[in-house]
Amino acid sequence: MKILILGATGFIGSVIAARLCKDGHMVTGLARNPDRVRVKHLSIHWIKADLAEMTHPSNWDAVLSGYQIVINCAGALQDGLSDDLAAIQEKAMLALYAAAAQSAIEFVVQISARTKGAGQDQPFLATKRHADKALVASGLNHIILRPALVLGRNAHGGTALLRALAALPYLLPLIHAQSPVETVSVDDVASIVSAAVAGELQSGTDIDLAASEILTLRELVILHRSWLGLPPARVVPMPAGLAKPVTWAADIAGRLGWRSPLRSTAMAVMSEGVLSRRDAQYLRGECLATAVETLGANPSGVQDLWFARLYLLKPLMIGGLALFWMLSGIIPMLAPMAASRHFLPFMSGGMAMALTLTTCFLDIALGAFVVVRPFARSALFGMLAVTLAYLVGGTLLEPSLWLDPLGPLVKVLPSMLLTLAALAVLEER
Template identity: 30%
Template structure:
């Protein structure tokens, strides 16, 4: 399949790119500059240098493809506006073609919950609330084999939010402890980056129109468990210290609101509908095998 991929130099997107190439797909990766073009070419993809807000370029690239996986986001205050324009142009080019379009949101959009599924109502934090109407527009696009993947907290390959945990403050004294994000009793739904990359490809190849999948492994440790494991890896003997919610919000802002959510999800729908079978080490196993850079 000729696949247009956005975000192919990112943490998840780079892994998706590798898996697409392994599966024999012909990939064109949308990138912003020549340096990023070199990165995707080195992995076996063609590069198309364009901006997500360039409607004419986006529509042309989509028209030349058999399917699209959209993972790119500016990651700043322009994200909502850029995403609105990019998705509108992609859907315009895909309308009534029956081609596949895999879009990205995230499990945070459901808010806190002890048994989150695809049918759990949306209760997104302010950081990600803008994603909800765009995802609904994707799922209801006429004549498009659209699907939406909502990854959980992604880890693996030394990337992801575990580095934010490892960069937490240390308490003073001869036996310093690693400060947690919030009280530590909140759960994080998790998924290995290689497992979620395979979910994107299964959605591209097999998902029916209007599908929605939580990319969650079913492993939902508490932030305390995660931070204790990171503390052990950092040589702090597993010592941790809770952080008042007000301090977390002051330190991390809107991102902190999302990280304070208490979420547990299984990802069962993707297993049943697509045959997805996450098999990589759990987040705690991954931490135990990872060497984090010590910070203070």
């Protein structure tokens, strides 16, 4: 069959796409940057599209032409520079259903979420709920799947945070440590989607996907620590009130385009836990894999340990570079005459002052842009280029600075290494 997958580049969508390709289907994915993902997913055909801009049925007419099945794995946790939550999860979906009803689409599989309980009024769950209701009312043949916390070989969002928390040294500080959490293997989700595509599930089915066990967040983090091969560490339960400054900072980062799993929506859901309706633990006579079984089937490697240890360091890297560059621009402006003295032997006082102010504003701009996700990569490369220019200029104009006891040029080298490290871990998928 010819299948169109929304969110095919994501944690769940990529596994579903791979499974359906293995099943022999012709799979097409939507992507904002298909040239980039095409290199990684060679067996999938790609269409360039942005769901946030596909909010009218006419936007879907050409996209849906020739396909029989649509699988929606797309989603966004909260609004931000990179995501328009209402457009992606609700408006685009309503437009899709309207267009699909007038096309040759035979079946829609919706990967949704548990939309009741704590956090049900959060935009993430509210838009999911509205889209689900619209799908049911559309008259289209469909199946809605509601996975619990999804675990797999790779990690993203909440599962990435689990690994990061598990890798903390000595102590494991946890908020909502006793919250119950159900899990499901991403491979099981893909298998169930495969069964749905094969017609093994009845149209209109609405299924919660969760393994038979319920672990607390504490137990799940300890399990991941063991999976990473790290020695036991003491779990320190933290008051729920401490979540507020964390979610506040994460929400700001989200507005700047960083998709942090610590945003207020995730914390609101975790306050109650991740629980299903407990009515679909078994499907087609098969038991869904538990967290222990899922991790056991995917032994960790050193790359998983590196990822876990670097995950929480990444925002500190970006924040540290931003602070360093902005301060390096602000401090000289407090005493511009003194800062411009290094240039006086080579140019006039006016030119020295102009050059000093220019470099200050450039430093401040780089520090500001690096915290804005769409500009972060360019800002990091800019930092490397400007640093090299400073080093070359300083070496040519005043080589004695290399021997200065305070090491003004020598100390620049570690900042370059930090910039390279930030570039190395910048990608989110």
